[in-house]
Amino acid sequence: MILGIDLGTTNSLIGAMDAGFPILIADADGERLTPSVVHFPASGEPLVGRAAARQRALDPAPTVYSAKRFLGRRVGEDADDVSYALAGARGEPVRFRVRDREVSPEEISALVLGKLKADAERALGTAVTRAVITVPAYFNDAQRSATQRAGALAGLTVERIVNEPTAAALAYGLDKLRDRARIAVYDFGGGTFDISILELNQGVFQVLATDGHTRLGGDDIDRALIAECRLPIADWQKRDVIVEAKHRLSSAEAVELPLPFAQGGESLVYRLTRAELERIARPIVERTREHCRRVLADARLAPADLDAVILVGGQTRMPLVRTFVADFFGREPDTSQNPDEAVALGATIQAGILDGSVQNVVLLDVTPLSLGIETFGGLMNVIIPRNSTIPLKAGEMFTNAVAGQRAMRIQVLQGERELARDNWPLGQFELEFEPAPKGQARVGVQFEIDASGLLHVLARDTHTGREQIVALTSALDVSDAAVEKMLEDSLEHAFEDVNDRIFIEAKMKSDELLPAVQKALAQVGAGLDEAERTLIAARVAAVEAAVAARAAQPLKQANAALDEATQRLATLLIERALAPGGSVPSA
Amino acid sequence: MPDPFAILGLPARPWLDAAALQSAFHRLGALHHPDSPGGATAAFAAVNSAWQALRDPAQRLRHLLEIHGHTPTAGAAAIPPALADTFMGLAALRTALDRFLARHTAASGALAQALLASERTDLTRRLREALAHLEASRAQSHDTLRALDAAWDARDATTLAHLATLQQSLAFQGKWSDQLREGLFQLGA
Numbered sequence: 001m002i003l004g005i006d007l008g009t010t011n012s013l014i015g016a017m018d019a020g021f022p023i024l025i026a027d028a029d030g031e032r033l034t035p036s037v038v039h040f041p042a043s044g045e046p047l048v049g050r051a052a053a054r055q056r057a058l059d060p061a062p063t064v065y066s067a068k069r070f071l072g073r074r075v076g077e078d079a080d081d082v083s084y085a086l087a088g089a090r091g092e093p094v095r096f097r098v099r100d101r102e103v104s105p106e107e108i109s110a111l112v113l114g115k116l117k118a119d120a121e122r123a124l125g126t127a128v129t130r131a132v133i134t135v136p137a138y139f140n141d142a143q144r145s146a147t148q149r150a151g152a153l154a155g156l157t158v159e160r161i162v163n164e165p166t167a168a169a170l171a172y173g174l175d176k177l178r179d180r181a182r183i184a185v186y187d188f189g190g191g192t193f194d195i196s197i198l199e200l201n202q203g204v205f206q207v208l209a210t211d212g213h214t215r216l217g218g219d220d221i222d223r224a225l226i227a228e229c230r231l232p233i234a235d236w237q238k239r240d241v242i243v244e245a246k247h248r249l250s251s252a253e254a255v256e257l258p259l260p261f262a263q264g265g266e267s268l269v270y271r272l273t274r275a276e277l278e279r280i281a282r283p284i285v286e287r288t289r290e291h292c293r294r295v296l297a298d299a300r301l302a303p304a305d306l307d308a309v310i311l312v313g314g315q316t317r318m319p320l321v322r323t324f325v326a327d328f329f330g331r332e333p334d335t336s337q338n339p340d341e342a343v344a345l346g347a348t349i350q351a352g353i354l355d356g357s358v359q360n361v362v363l364l365d366v367t368p369l370s371l372g373i374e375t376f377g378g379l380m381n382v383i384i385p386r387n388s389t390i391p392l393k394a395g396e397m398f399t400n401a402v403a404g405q406r407a408m409r410i411q412v413l414q415g416e417r418e419l420a421r422d423n424w425p426l427g428q429f430e431l432e433f434e435p436a437p438k439g440q441a442r443v444g445v446q447f448e449i450d451a452s453g454l455l456h457v458l459a460r461d462t463h464t465g466r467e468q469i470v471a472l473t474s475a476l477d478v479s480d481a482a483v484e485k486m487l488e489d490s491l492e493h494a495f496e497d498v499n500d501r502i503f504i505e506a507k508m509k510s511d512e513l514l515p516a517v518q519k520a521l522a523q524v525g526a527g528l529d530e531a532e533r534t535l536i537a538a539r540v541a542a543v544e545a546a547v548a549a550r551a552a553q554p555l556k557q558a559n560a561a562l563d564e565a566t567q568r569l570a571t572l573l574i575e576r577a578l579a580p581g582g583s584v585p586s587a
Numbered sequence: 588m589p590d591p592f593a594i595l596g597l598p599a600r601p602w603l604d605a606a607a608l609q610s611a612f613h614r615l616g617a618l619h620h621p622d623s624p625g626g627a628t629a630a631f632a633a634v635n636s637a638w639q640a641l642r643d644p645a646q647r648l649r650h651l652l653e654i655h656g657h658t659p660t661a662g663a664a665a666i667p668p669a670l671a672d673t674f675m676g677l678a679a680l681r682t683a684l685d686r687f688l689a690r691h692t693a694a695s696g697a698l699a700q701a702l703l704a705s706e707r708t709d710l711t712r713r714l715r716e717a718l719a720h721l722e723a724s725r726a727q728s729h730d731t732l733r734a735l736d737a738a739w740d741a742r743d744a745t746t747l748a749h750l751a752t753l754q755q756s757l758a759f760q761g762k763w764s765d766q767l768r769e770g771l772f773q774l775g776a
Contacts, residue, residue, distance in 0.1 A: 204613045362617045570701035577704035
């Protein structure tokens, strides 16, 4: 028997097939959701789940949450504000510092998986050793491998890594196997965003395209709310009440929540209206638009070609998100699936497919990122394009560039950018050549992406027929010398004059803004009234004065003021461009 | 590579119904998928590769020609004379687009971007026109493809030569269509 697990950023779930139905397993308290939180008390075993989440507001430093955001990532890949300490030098795999130890994201995730495993064993009365675990569709190779490692640490054989939106599609489509349909799955969770387009046909669930962002989710909305919250308490103390407010505002228009803190004898209260929440959340939700456009373009479909749009992930409960989805796709989203449970149910169904308890259903997923190698000139040469159906094999032939060459270093990358260095380095390997005249040695390399989306490389010398499984040196193992250099580089910048930097950045902005204002005035200035023109002139003068005085903060403010004063100019330009027959090729 | 038509159980001819191809892929893909009883990664990968080979008409024709011993001649990447004008027009459009996108990326403020609005509208219109033109050419190529399919059973060396020319046209039309679509995507159309 294989179980299905949704290892979520915020919550995790586990399920098993029972007489043809996927059933989610409840813990000893009867809850199916287990918060993905781990708390390390001063002594004793770590707490996992709700007990750990309760500790977060009281003792944040040794309480780790949202560890999924750091699986397979290196320090410096992006910043993050969490209320626990991160450890590791730039370029090293991210670790957490808890009490006097360092732990990896895999170990934290393993503790969560371990609790799920124990709950399942208690409920089923049998040992649980095999599982399917879900990941965001947009996870790269390192992130998938780290998830597998977490499973292994928890004593589980991870039979398959499944993409979350695909799993949700399985849950949706299991009772509609006779139908033919094209659906979109909009998965907006705590930490990640995925959008997938699938074709469902007689039990075949085929992903046509997928896109997303592994750092876009409800946590970003929480962060923005925390930043705007003026209550005189620490950020980590604001988190719980903000999350509660956010949830309540999905049905209420305004909330008023008392906090367990007082100031000057009075209890603190957090007030938030739905309008304020939407103002803050809107730019974050808007970031999903580009991915929705991209996935439709890749699938060569228009919104009207779809039969349904499924919402997945707790964040999709927000009315703003539902409106956005309805607006973009031109139809009301399908809310038949429980947004918190659909992924786990789908993982359970895939587990059933693997252990034979589910018949006549098959998932054809795709790899979300293009795979390629670095070539001369630092370019990315794509070998497997994104959205290729998996599992697949693709071959490349390599030859020696100089006579007698014995080895060639190949750098493997994932991503869509033209330059190799802008893509994510999956790893590298050394190809060995038998000595031969230039261009005569031929080694074939086979890149295989398996059903979990993981890369395997096989090299075969076409003359000797010798095959070797190529082990990629992961980009996560950085040599000591390289770490030293990275540390040096970051120290150099530590003593930079902060003020200088602000002035330079602000001046770059005014260097662009001032000529733009003049150009705009020349083109549409006649559409403004006297007062507006005078105001703009005054604000331009303020910018010029600040530049002359090399005053960093005043320049920054003057730029912002000029930006604000020229908003109407921008509107006039766009109106003119959109007017029929109104566009002119630019000078 | 092994005969993709044979792998998918489809007749090896110039024309292929897209729905028939999709059905064949679903049926055989489900059968050979590693998750299905008796399935295996290697077998599925072969079905997968065959499907990829037949999806795009230009690629499909190339495989068909190879099966009939008609390998592409050296310099086959040259643009067919009939498409030369299209190519020149597209090259100019491409340059204009790249220049615009570079300036758009560099423009950091709302005002700077708004200044580019009128050029964006113009470029979008030109790209749409070029795409419509190209799609019309592609439709014509597809008509030719159907005609050659009808004449397939009685084929001779001339038929194969026509197919080879058509294959090149389709390859370029497909590639340029993709580039125009990507350009329109980047313009936010």
